[in-house]
Amino acid sequence: MLMKRRTHNKSRHGCRNCKKRHVKCDEQGPPCTNCAARGLEGCSYLPDPPSQLPATETRRRLELELMHRWSTRTFMSLVCIPEDIKWLQGDMPIWALKNEYLLHGMFAFVALEIGLCGDAVMDEDPVVYVKLALEYYDKASRAFRAQLENVTPENAQKMFMFSFLAVGVNMALAQCEGMIAFEQNILERMVALWELLMGNASIADRYYDVLISGALSQSTEAILIRTSQQTQTPASLPSETEAALERLSAIIEKAIQPRGRESSDPEARAEDAVRTRIYRSSFTAIKKCFEVDSKDLYKGAAIGFPAMAGREFGPALKKSDPVAMFLMMHWGVQLHALGKLAWWVGSFGQKMVRELSGILWESDLGADTPGWRENITWARIEVELIPLGGVTPEEERQLRSVMAPLLGSAASQFPPAPWRRSLTAHEDGELCPLLQRFSSFLLLWKKCYSLDDW
Known part of the structure; x- marks a missing residue:
């Protein structure tokens, strides 16, 4: 005759002693019946696991x-x-x-x-x-x-x-x-x-x-109306931005000059034509984005830059073309402004400018191209980063205008000369120590002290 299988003699919620001995606990303790009968000490129970919803x-x-x-x-x-x-x-x-x-x-x-x-x-x-x-x-x-x-x-x-x-x-x-x-x-x-x-x-x-x-x-109709309005509305760019775009235009014109090769070489002419088309269309696009944003007719014009710049810009960017990266740094300035309105853009523009400016500052074009480093400094100030190589008096004024909304009435009270440095004094890229401290602790000072009395 087959033997009957023994019934399970354990419980899920028994005391520690019964679990250790692998016997069924009546869960009536402490002490439970088993521990009391054997005079065992330490009868305790594991806490109930937190209830969890099924996945x-x-x-x-x-x-x-x-x-x-x-x-x-x-x-x-x-x-x-x-x-x-x-x-x-x-x-x-x-x-x-x-x-x-x-x-x-x-x-x-x-x-x-x-x-x-x-x-x-x-x-x-x-x-x-x-x-x-x-x-x-x-x-x-x-x-x-x-x-x-x-x-x-x-x-x-x-x-x-x-x-x-x-x-x-x-x-x-x-x-x-x-x-x-x-x-x-x-x-x-x-x-x-x-x-x-x-x-x-x-x-x-x-x-x-x-x-x-x-x-x-309805959105399309409204956009078309606003687009027609913006053609009749003059752009209202800050003077620093206008100056940066003028320098950028000169840099682009210099970059599209033939590179000393024979003009009769068909391959060289084709490359020059592509480069000219890429740089000029991209400059036109970034300038247009700045102008449209300044009119404040609708938000997010910066997102249209890639479509306006054209498909050929992508391969140049993939090859780390320095002029393409320089143009992207200016787009980063635009995205930084948009990031203050849209959480999903957030600090993306600032991250772009930080990474690109560090690379471009050391580029060979930096030493040979007028306006190159000036625009890098402008871009970093616009996205609230410390300038590389210190600041000139003009850049100091720009920095103050950017910081003014953070400081309120205290903006005019910051000491001018002590933290100013010229570009030539910091060609190695060393940050001006006082300016670095000023930028790092700016928000902390604003929070902890009454700067109106400072």
Whole structure:
């Protein structure tokens, strides 16, 4: 006759002694019946584990949080004009529910906003949301790439919007240093960003008629009206910016001069023609962005720079062409201004200027090209970085104008001469110590002391 299997003689919540002896505990202690009968000391119980929602339930709630956040807050960071509100808040979530790559792209974008800006509901740790964003963006990108060979009038609007969300995600990820490990530096991310923006522009160019109809029609009409208005409105650029653009124009004209090769060489002539086209179109584009932004008719003109500069600029940037990087440094100034309005741009422009200016300062062109280092200094001051090589009196005035909003009425009280240095006195790139201290502790002083009395 078969023996019956013995019944299980343990419990999940027994005392430590019973667990150690592998016997069933009646869980009535301490002490429990077993420990009392044997006179054992140390009858104690492990604390109950914290109750956790099942993974699927947690994810469902997180996604509800992300969708709610998009519809009440995040969408506003993409609004250029009031007419954008209706379709970004109402139509985008509906499109996303019908297109998985767009849904996951939205979730990635919102999760990054929570990770960088706070006000989370489900988890207080921002890293949780940044990792969630990476997961969703990976899924979205794979699904989007699968659709790229099948862009149609029916899905063009959704593809266009995902490609723009991808731009925002890439800019935002560059600001997550310290939360997750990155393999890309800012220059590599800049090239990837350029390619994303060119892809976005390609969809817009091919399906322009589709994009300006339907949900986007009111926004398109409003943009066209504002564009016609801005042609009649004079630009209002700060004098320092106008001077920087004049120097940039002279640098571009010098850079497109033939490089001492025989003019009869067809290959050399072709290279010179391409270089001339790239540099001039890019300069025209960056100047236009500065001018449009100064008119304040709509936000975000800087994002249009890659499309206006043209597709040929990308390969020059990939090759680390110094003039292409110099132009990108000026775009970084524009993005820095936009970053004060849009969280997803944030410090991306400043990071661009910091990395590019360090490379360009040491470039051979720096010593041979008038205005080269002056524009690097201008760009660094514009994005609130310490100038390389100190500052001249004119740059000191520019620095004061940038810092004035931070200091209020105390701006005029800062001592002038002690922290001023000439460029020639610091050709090795050494920072002026007093200026470095001034910049580093500026916000601390503002917070801790009454600078009006200082």
